[in-house]
Amino acid sequence: MKFALPLAAALLAAYPIVSFAATPGNAKAAEPIVAQVCAACHGTDGNSVAAANPNLAGMNAEYLYKQLSEFKAGTRKGTVMPAMVASLSDADMKNLAAHFSVQKPKPATAQDQALALAGQKIFRGGVQGTGVPACASCHGAQGQGIPAQFPRLAGQHSDYVYGQLNAFRVGERDNDAARMMRTIAEKMTDADMKAVSAYIQGLR
Numbered sequence: 001m002k003f004a005l006p007l008a009a010a011l012l013a014a015y016p017i018v019s020f021a022a023t024p025g026n027a028k029a030a031e032p033i034v035a036q037v038c039a040a041c042h043g044t045d046g047n048s049v050a051a052a053n054p055n056l057a058g059m060n061a062e063y064l065y066k067q068l069s070e071f072k073a074g075t076r077k078g079t080v081m082p083a084m085v086a087s088l089s090d091a092d093m094k095n096l097a098a099h100f101s102v103q104k105p106k107p108a109t110a111q112d113q114a115l116a117l118a119g120q121k122i123f124r125g126g127v128q129g130t131g132v133p134a135c136a137s138c139h140g141a142q143g144q145g146i147p148a149q150f151p152r153l154a155g156q157h158s159d160y161v162y163g164q165l166n167a168f169r170v171g172e173r174d175n176d177a178a179r180m181m182r183t184i185a186e187k188m189t190d191a192d193m194k195a196v197s198a199y200i201q202g203l204r
Contacts, residue, residue, distance in 0.1 A: 025061065025091070025098030033092060034099055037084055046103040051159035061094075061101035062148035067175075068093040076175040108155045110202030119199030122192055132187050135196060143203045154203040161197040169193075 034044055038056075042048050046057030056064065070076035072085045072093070085093065110116035123135040123143075135153070139145055143154030153161065167173035169185035176182055185193070 023094065025065070025094030025096070027095065027098040027102050030092070030095035030099035033088070033096060038096065041080070042100075046100040047106045048157065051157040052163070053157075054160045055105060055156055056100040057103035058105040059100055059152050060145050060147040061097040063145065063151045064097035064100055065094055066148060068096065070175050077173065105152075105155050107204050108157075108201050110198050111158070112198050115195050115198040116202055117199075119195035119197065122196045123199050123203075127188070127192060130187050132184055132192065135200075143200060153200045156200055158194075158197040158201040161200050162193050165193045165197065166190075 038044075041050065041053045042056050046055060046059070048055050067076060068085055068088070069090075071078055071081040072088065074082065088096070122132065124141075126132045126134040126137075136143075138150045139153050140150075143152060143156075145152035164173060165181075165185050165188065168176065168181040169188065171182065174182065188196075
């Protein structure tokens with residue numbers, strides 16, 4: 001995986017850095033909003049029990065804030081989230097990002113070990129001959145992510161990961177700078193997506 005660091009550096013340069021560190025959120029202040037708005041789908045601790053809803057626990061605060069902001073601005077589409085964030089202030093979104101970032105992710109296991117093994121090869125080494133890079137080159141060897149730019153993937157529901165990859169592939173999700181994820185997803189087969197999604201669910 002000699003290309004991993006140069007690739008990550010090049011892609012980082014294409015992503016605008018979200019202004020978050022100067023005025024980080026207050027995790028405690030988010031608790032009433034979490035209870036009233038977020039918990040039903042994501043759990044109060046960010047560990048969702050529904051495979052269609054993403055786990056948020058341990059996600060990078062900068063990345064969470066970016067996604068909430070983009071749902072509110074309409075640059076990330078969704079059937080539920082735009083309505084959920086419509087009344088949130090910028091401070092509310094920073095507080096929510098701070099809250100979920102400090103929650104402890106619950107480990108999960110891959111449901112299909114053979115499929116996960118195939119996905120491990122893609123996650124670590126990409127797909128040779130198709131231009132699909134290693135997921136680890138941007139999301140980290142253990143799926144920990146990079147603040148603001150690339151989300152934590154470790155332990156994420158496989159159904160959710162597959163759904164997002166497919167959304168990028170068909171253009172339903174397009175809030176990726178420089179078309180990075182769309183370009184990658186367009187080169188992946190359905191089998192590739194299912195395999196890497198299975199591996200990610202069991203990644204710790």
